[in-house]
Amino acid sequence: MAWIGLLPFFAYALLFLFIPAGEVIVGAFKDNKGAATLDHIHKLVHQPYVDQYWLSIKISLITAGLGCLFGLLIAYAALRQGTPRVVRAVVTTFSGVAANFAGIPLAFAFIATLGTIGVVTTFIKDHLHYDLYAHGFTLFGERGVELVYLYFQIPLMILVIAPAVDGLRTEWREAASNLGASSWQYWRHVGIPVLMPSFLGAFILLFGNSFSAYATAYGIAANGISIIPITIGFYYSGNVLFDPHFAEALAFGMFVVLAVMMLLYVPLQRRSARWMR
Amino acid sequence: MEDYELHDEEFWRKLEEESMSRHAMLRRSAAAAFGVTLLSSPAAAWAARRGGAEALAADGTPLKTLIKAAKKEGHLNVIALPHDWANYGQMISSFKKKYGLGMTEDNPNGSSSQENQAIRSLKGDKRAPDVVDVGPSFAVAGADEGLYRPYKVATYKTIPASMKDARARWYGDYWGAISIGYNANLVKPAPKSFKDLLKPAYKNKVALNGSPLSSNSAVSIVFAAALANGGSVNNITPGIDFFHRLKQAGNFIPVDGTPQTVASGQTPIVLDWDYLNLAYKKEFPAVHWAATIPSDGVYGSFYCQAINAGAPHPNAAKLWMEFLYSDQGQLIWLKGYSHPARFKDLIKRKKVPAALIRALPSSKLYNKVKFATPAQQEKAKAEIAAKWPSI
Numbered sequence: 263m264a265w266i267g268l269l270p271f272f273a274y275a276l277l278f279l280f281i282p283a284g285e286v287i288v289g290a291f292k293d294n295k296g297a298a299t300l301d302h303i304h305k306l307v308h309q310p311y312v313d314q315y316w317l318s319i320k321i322s323l324i325t326a327g328l329g330c331l332f333g334l335l336i337a338y339a340a341l342r343q344g345t346p347r348v349v350r351a352v353v354t355t356f357s358g359v360a361a362n363f364a365g366i367p368l369a370f371a372f373i374a375t376l377g378t379i380g381v382v383t384t385f386i387k388d389h390l391h392y393d394l395y396a397h398g399f400t401l402f403g404e405r406g407v408e409l410v411y412l413y414f415q416i417p418l419m420i421l422v423i424a425p426a427v428d429g430l431r432t433e434w435r436e437a438a439s440n441l442g443a444s445s446w447q448y449w450r451h452v453g454i455p456v457l458m459p460s461f462l463g464a465f466i467l468l469f470g471n472s473f474s475a476y477a478t479a480y481g482i483a484a485n486g487i488s489i490i491p492i493t494i495g496f497y498y499s500g501n502v503l504f505d506p507h508f509a510e511a512l513a514f515g516m517f518v519v520l521a522v523m524m525l526l527y528v529p530l531q532r533r534s535a536r537w538m539r
Numbered sequence: 540m541e542d543y544e545l546h547d548e549e550f551w552r553k554l555e556e557e558s559m560s561r562h563a564m565l566r567r568s569a570a571a572a573f574g575v576t577l578l579s580s581p582a583a584a585w586a587a588r589r590g591g592a593e594a595l596a597a598d599g600t601p602l603k604t605l606i607k608a609a610k611k612e613g614h615l616n617v618i619a620l621p622h623d624w625a626n627y628g629q630m631i632s633s634f635k636k637k638y639g640l641g642m643t644e645d646n647p648n649g650s651s652s653q654e655n656q657a658i659r660s661l662k663g664d665k666r667a668p669d670v671v672d673v674g675p676s677f678a679v680a681g682a683d684e685g686l687y688r689p690y691k692v693a694t695y696k697t698i699p700a701s702m703k704d705a706r707a708r709w710y711g712d713y714w715g716a717i718s719i720g721y722n723a724n725l726v727k728p729a730p731k732s733f734k735d736l737l738k739p740a741y742k743n744k745v746a747l748n749g750s751p752l753s754s755n756s757a758v759s760i761v762f763a764a765a766l767a768n769g770g771s772v773n774n775i776t777p778g779i780d781f782f783h784r785l786k787q788a789g790n791f792i793p794v795d796g797t798p799q800t801v802a803s804g805q806t807p808i809v810l811d812w813d814y815l816n817l818a819y820k821k822e823f824p825a826v827h828w829a830a831t832i833p834s835d836g837v838y839g840s841f842y843c844q845a846i847n848a849g850a851p852h853p854n855a856a857k858l859w860m861e862f863l864y865s866d867q868g869q870l871i872w873l874k875g876y877s878h879p880a881r882f883k884d885l886i887k888r889k890k891v892p893a894a895l896i897r898a899l900p901s902s903k904l905y906n907k908v909k910f911a912t913p914a915q916q917e918k919a920k921a922e923i924a925a926k927w928p929s930i
Binding site: 309310313314373377378379395396400402403482483484485486487488493495496499500501502503504 | 650651652653674677742743744747749750751752753754755757758792793794795803804805807920923924925928929
């Protein structure tokens with residue numbers, strides 16, 4: 263009977279996840295008078311929406327990829343046995359805070375530092391005589407948004423990969439060395455296979471985290487970056503493009519992208535976790 | 540004439556001085572509301588007020604009865620009225636002071652569509668907005684949908700015909716023109732036209748007030764840019780092309796210009812309504828904000844006032860409308876640098892203090908103003924929806 267304790271969770275998930283998601287899926291196939299239609303879905307596979315999906319996917323892949331890579335390296339450097347406890351504590355605490363620092367406050371923080379008149383921009387210009395913005399850097403485009411996303415993607419990776427990195431025992435490394443394995447061989451046959459299942463899971467998590475981010479990108483460059491969540495916002499509450507059912511269709515398209523990611527992820531995950539069975 | 544001007548300037552000075560006793564203020568504003576020239580003695584003002592009680596609110600209710608009924612309701616719900624927008628802050632505080640009604644201000648930064656949506660979704664709810672201030676296309680759509688209650692204010696006749704619905708379900712309240720606002724500390728030389736904005740001196744400096752994909756105001760900017768580049772209210776394409784060139788030149792920054800970005804200097808040039816850019820001037824003296832009407836493209840747009848058909852406080856809503864369209868209300872808007880619907884009437888009747896006229900850019904520029912009809916706007920929006928994402 264212990265599962266009864268889960269009821270509140272299921273009720274919560276039903277009310278705030280499954281029912282809204284169901285609404286979105288049903289709404290995506292309705293026109294503005296409520297009749298069934300495939301028009302919205304048909305529009306999705308045309309411009310400019312194809313480009314917008316691609317941009318969303320690209321930003322998510324890049325920030326998830328870089329986030330996973332740097333997050334793993336930092337986690338490994340900070341958490342492996344032998345690192346001073348204080349470094350460990352600082353890195354995990356900071357990650358806990360930074361991974362949850364997103365949305366408008368994060369956008370503002372970056373604008374205040376790296377915006378056209380941000381403190382860092384101005385400092386570099388005044389003291390190092392290098393005008394970032396004159397040399398093509400801009401916070402208000404795709405690269406800028408990616409940079410900002412990494413601020414929460416890397417710490418999130420550190421947090422989720424930490425248990426797996428912790429699980430890498432020094433004894434394994436010693437045993438491998440004793441048996442004559444090179445560093446490369448150790449990583450190839452022990453380190454990477456141990457980390458891989460968690461790594462793939464973390465990648466999917468980071469991808470979804472970035473793919474669904476709205477407020478951060480909106481705060482930085484609502485006008486300069488056409489990613490799907492921003493377009494959905496325009497269709498859902500805008501004064502110009504108002505069409506809630508099409509917004510639902512765009513959201514449905516995001517479900518499809520995430521479903522495809524999961525379809526790729528499940529077999530990879532199963533394969534990478536073979537050694538555990 | 541000069542006497543009259545002095546008189547009115549005096550009125551504004553007094554209105555601003557909160558030290559003035561509340562009673563005297565009420566009498567003065569009541570007198571102003573009836574379009575009676577200000578009388579210096581409170582007793583005379585009282586007399587004027589009594590005389591004015593015969594003025595009828597246009598749906599037949601004497602204003603006095605309306606005030607009584609509104610006071611009985613005791614409350615007014617408004618929506619989407621930012622205090623720094625067209626002087627709504629003063630409008631709201633003056634109204635509250637004058638009639639002693641409580642006001643609930645919902646969703647101050649809401650959009651027109653959210654306003655109409657609030658009427659729909661809060662139907663029968665006492666939290667529903669009593670009045671809305673929406674863009675013309677939303678006013679037309681809302682009226683067709685039966686969201687609004689027809690009502691003619693006492694001054695209805697003096698509102699230009701081009702700004703009102705034939706059945707008085709909505710009418711224009713104030714209009715503005717697209718202007719170039721700039722931070723004179725950071726922007727030299729001063730830009731005067733859209734053409735100027737393409738110059739290398741303005742690299743990474745030009746911002747819009749929002750995205751044309753979600754904001755009517757931003758669509759208006761594209762209209763103005765179109766007028767400046769050989770387009771017309773029927774042809775917005777040259778405006779979209781202009782922003783493409785602006786982006787190519789590296790001058791366009793996709794940050795939404797807001798009071799915050801203006802104050803911080805993050806958006807050194809902001810294209811926005813004149814009443815907003817001119818208001819920043821006063822609001823943020825440190826940034827030396829200046830505003831001008833672009834000489835090559837003058838585009839204007841008005842907003843529309845309407846009463847919710849199911850308003851929870853219908854009489855308070857009517858009283859609010861009477862207040863907005865009274866000389867006092869109209870001058871409050873003008874003081875916020877937006878041109879009130881009855882601007883011409885006020886000028887004709889010499890009700891506009893010279894100081895207010897002086898605070899606005901030259902009327903020569905305003906005379907070139909063009910407005911697009913809702914149909915032209917719909918056409919332009921469709922084109923923007925298709926082309927803007929890839930500028």
